[in-house]
Amino acid sequence: MDKNANPRRKFLKSAALTSGLSSMGILSVNSHPLPDSAVPKKLPREVWVAGISQEGVYADKAEDMLDRIFSLMDKVLVNQPDIICLPEVFHTANVTKKYTLAEKLAFSNTVLSKMADFAKLNNCYLVVAVNTEEKGKIFNSAVLLDREGARVGEYRKIHLTEDEINNGLTPGPLDAPVFQTDFGKVGIQICFDVMWEDGWQKLKDKQAEIVFWPSAYGGGQSLQAKALQHRYVLATSTRKGSAKLWDITGHELAKTGFWEKNYYCAPVNLEKAFLHTWPFVRHFDKIKEKYGRKIRITNFHEEEWSVIESLSPEVLISAILKEFNLKTYDQHRHDSEMAQIKARNT
Structure with missing residues (x-):
């Protein structure tokens, strides 16, 4: 038999082994950004957008999940993303240990501190979906960090599920904010918000150019319809299923899948x-x-x-x-x- 037969099978085996070793933390990942000389010149309003999917990513504790997420973010850095979106309250999702709401909130502060360091080190914005608190009320939120790791602003999920409310969360204000970045205006909606139109329309009225959707699931056609209906770029990050990026026409620009299960990174042109x-x-x-x-x-x-x-x-x-x-x-x-x-x- 030819020893070189079936190269596809050998490639699949090698890819699976490499992926497995990386997921166990055996392979190191370069977390330092590439030098500017190694990156082609971008168009003036070209924005590199990345999203993370937690599909198949599990951990025993929240601390371990945070490490897993950072490993995925490290892999995106080869494209020098301008912004990375993370899944809805990812730090305690797909985790064996159960946490009280107070514990989730406490660890959220740790997550935000470490994410701020990552943003500054790698010169990118981050959409970090965690729990936040104000005047004794706890929210399902997404915090936008700038390239220096500073907090630009925070969106609080408007439309909570009954379970979330029963577990102690408070719905956010009805007026969805937009945030100014160095590449344009961005807005955020979270998961269950997709079933209502008010927040999405508010972001359109406020001239958002990119809307981020951290979520527990993929959303599919319902999200594609939002991109087309409001004619803005829409980027998702999910705990299960595919994370995707759509252009203003609803055209799919990037998504996670079989070969890149847990992240995407692609350019959008806002000009x-x-x-x-x-x-x-x-x-x-x-x-x-x-x-x-x-x-x-x-x-x-x-x-x-x-x-x-x-x-x-x-x-x-x-x-x-x-x-x-x-x-x-x-x-x-x-x-x-x-x-x-x-x-x-x-």
Whole structure:
């Protein structure tokens, strides 16, 4: 028999062994960021987004789970992410030991301190979903840390389950906040929030460009629909199932799966605009003639949607919109609605 037969089987065996050794902590992972010279130049509004899935990740204690999560985050660093999102209250999920709510809250503070160190060391934002407390009330929260490890802000889950309430958690304020980062405005929703529309619409109204969804499960099409409906980037991080990243059209950019079960990291370009194709399609040929490969226009023919995207640091989409008198989908809809109201009242 040929000793070199079935290379696929050998590869699978080697990959499985490597994954197993890494999960047991036998293989060391380089947690230091790559030098700037090793990273290609990014577009001005190119953002590298990472999400973590706890699928198949178990531990005896919360401290051990935190170590496992850091190991997964270390693997993402090869792409020098701008932001990493972590699953909903991950520190006590998939853990054998049972914790009281007070114990979960106490360990949350430890988690936030260590995550702040990680953010600063690796120059990235973090969405850290833990428990927080104020005036004796405990929340299911997501804390946004900046590149220096400082707290930018906190979102508190609006729509809790009955079990969460019965176990002592308090629902968060109905007004979902947005947070300013150095790459754009971001918002957060958590798990059960997906069954209501209010928080998602508030984030759209406040011009969020990326929304993060730490969760206990994957969400699938319901999350894809949110991305498309509100025309913002949507990034998830889950305790089970796939974690995913969708563009403003609902197009799937990245996800966890068989070969990369526990993390994804991919770029999104925020220098783009979503339009209703008609009547603005009449200008598309002239735009292409002037800007050539510096822009990309993607048409969704049946839906009559179009996306104009800059592929060059020299080209701003806002300048193109102004130059050719184009309106975004949201502006076009708003202006049409105002015209309707005026016509009815005339």
